[in-house]
Amino acid sequence: MAEMGFFDKVYAVAIQIPFGRVTSYGAIAKYLGAAKSARMVGWAMNASHNMEDVPAHRVVNKKGLLTGKHHFEGTNLMQQLLESEGVEVVDNQIQQLDVIFWDPQVELPEYLGDNL
DNA sequence: ACACTGACTTGAA
């Protein structure tokens, strides 16, 4: 099996994020074994605009802040997408983050890493 | 080919 680049791995995890749940760049990076590559995760999201299966709006920073909303169309698209999934967002800050947070390290089987 | 930037996070001062 050909080794996947960081981007592809990020996408593979991102598309697993359940409806109405969110995760963080760092959580994905850490799951991929590169905890310090959180920036790359965000960068991958930027490139994911070509991919329909990548719910970039479900990926926020660790504080639950919609730091990437500025990269979406319009000014509030990211928030609207989240709210349409039942995620409460106030002033770019996801509410009840501790409840809807989805940690790939916990929710996904670890062997998925080799299966990517 | 080199340097800088970028949707982040963590640790040290």
Added chain:
DNA sequence: TTTCAAGCCAGTG
């Protein structure tokens, strides 16, 4: 407690 710096990988000038 708050502020600063480093690390990670890819893309762009």
